[in-house]
Amino acid sequence: MALIIQKFGGTSVGSVERINAVADKVIRTRKQGHDVVVVVSAMSGETDRLLALANDIAHRPDRRELDVLLATGEQVTIALLAIALREKGQDAVSFTGGQVRILTDSAHTKARIMDIDAARVRKALSKGRVVVVAGFQGIDADGNITTLGRGGSDTTAVAMAAALKADECDVYTDVDGVYTADPRIVPEANRLKRISYEEMLEMASLGSKVLQIRSVEFAGKYHVPLRVLSSFQDGPGTLITDEDKEMEQALISGIAHAKDEAKLTIMGVPDRPGIAYTILGPIADANIEVDMIVQNVGADNSTDLTFTVHRNDYDRAMEILQKTCREIGARGVTGDKRIVKISIVGVGMRSHAGIASRMFKALADEGINIQMISTSEIKVSVVVDEKYLELGVRALHSAFGLEKGANGAG
């Protein structure tokens, strides 16, 4: 008998019918002899409905009160799911974040979990009950209601799993697992059986929007086995776990891509200490997130600096950069909104040389020009013209043999 945490998002509980389907799924797990804690989000659309009410009243609604408002979304779902479970003969009890005592800091609308008191949940489990917990919410030390920000329910599920030392945390989504590449681009893409936390973090930050990054970080930190499954069809999904020997045999786990990028270059920058901050500081001050940054030292004591931002931020970033260019006497500014980022991710890179050059060769063979390169210990990212997106992803998927079911894919 194991203790399983099951997390269902807004679409999975978006109607009475869907809530009944979730109840059936929970009961099936229970009947296999496992204890179950269910973490749920607000019914899809509910959070937006509540936000619209608040925004009708105030230009910038008070954050503490926003949390009081938004927390009702998950509270509705836990009650309805517990009602459904009991109606189907399964004893169940719901708890809000405050009732569990999910203690957070006081950063309203983006709080972080500090501690979870597992006693109340354990007691209910020991009575044979399914425990239904509201995701996304907690309370601070003063008893104020807090929320964890969008996607926070994943984090709640992982944190509950860590606090209860659960055997597994199953996150039900609208995809049936993590793939070696986006199946819409690579029809031969394989679902991964397993992937490490680190790889999943890179995949997520590179555009694979299966799980919230914070929840994967949390799972890695507390060694919570995390499984991504479909709420709409049965299947084993993908297990995200600590690195193990099986993984080490694989070179790379998958190909990730990010479409909505844009790059900006400032040329002929006087090469002196602090210049990167002078250029990127005003961008950060404008709340624009910078992704890749590449700087080459030039021959004439000046340098070119290129960075990428989300495509929506391109125009604002360009305006700021032109101002900076005039102020520091750089030669000029250029940019390109028609780029994409393609990345290979895999812990195998640590122990195998030549992975990057194999990537570059595969792209060169297809005549794809690489505009920027950025590497980390377990990934290599390149920026290319957006017209090469599909060709590039497919070429790399094939070059690393991912379609053959290598690397634990199946």
Added chain:
Amino acid sequence: MALIIQKFGGTSVGSVERINAVADKVIRTRKQGHDVVVVVSAMSGETDRLLALANDIAHRPDRRELDVLLATGEQVTIALLAIALREKGQDAVSFTGGQVRILTDSAHTKARIMDIDAARVRKALSKGRVVVVAGFQGIDADGNITTLGRGGSDTTAVAMAAALKADECDVYTDVDGVYTADPRIVPEANRLKRISYEEMLEMASLGSKVLQIRSVEFAGKYHVPLRVLSSFQDGPGTLITDEDKEMEQALISGIAHAKDEAKLTIMGVPDRPGIAYTILGPIADANIEVDMIVQNVGADNSTDLTFTVHRNDYDRAMEILQKTCREIGARGVTGDKRIVKISIVGVGMRSHAGIASRMFKALADEGINIQMISTSEIKVSVVVDEKYLELGVRALHSAFGLEKGANGAG
């Protein structure tokens, strides 16, 4: 400087516009130098929407979970009102029933308030904040969310007033006070300036649906001055308070009526101890509430017993009574759905003789036949044919001089 509790019901907070209007009203009171605690209900329609979801899932939804579900209704309102107050520059903070610590028993969906911890609210008031409290809800000793049943927000407001020793509890409704009779029947009816708790209780139980009976009982027990006002127009409303000398001068305060009654009579009942229980026990077992009960001792060692029920319960009650009739060998059963109850209410009856006969004469002068009579210390009720409703109420209103502004009316 006084401490005022203001309570607004579902219609008063039924839209963003109405919530803004409530915020303006609260700020006006605050600007007069008073501390304000606001108690609010769910936005009109919200409780029914939530109940419909639960009823879609289960035939008889679990009561504990129903409370978790329904409590979200008021939680939405407190957040929105606090957001509106802050947007208008008035510092404010919202508390759920659990956050205040409104401790109730564990009778889910109809819990009773046991205790209120006033410390958190007092602390917020001392910082100059308006405190917005969710009506209708509390927590039990185990931290489970409870609700007080329909109309429970009135009770929350009065209980908060008692716990905080507030100077007044103002309940905003869709009428502008308590009248000497229903103004739709008696256009000359006057708004009462003051009325005693006891009279208000009789008025409420006799069909004047201005306040929940429990909240009036609570106010009387803790001597909380309670004021009924309109949320839609300004005015002093009606103050419900302890009896005082001014009231003693008045004979009666008002004429109440109840339209939806029906009467049933069982005739020729063998007159022996326990017979009333034999007849009314099965009615109570069927959850049918009995209002008036009249029994006459007959000459032939048998008796007739008549009682009234809500008109909706008439058919079921008749079925039960016919069965009882056969079992105990009574002579027969008869009934009438076309009756109404008219009552006069006033603490003046205590010290003045002849009030009842003055009532009976006024009705007789109009040719109205009295079918049943029931009295208490401060009220006399009669049952008459429903066709006499308007005529009877107007005759009594005039006979006791209520249209002249006597008895504190004005």
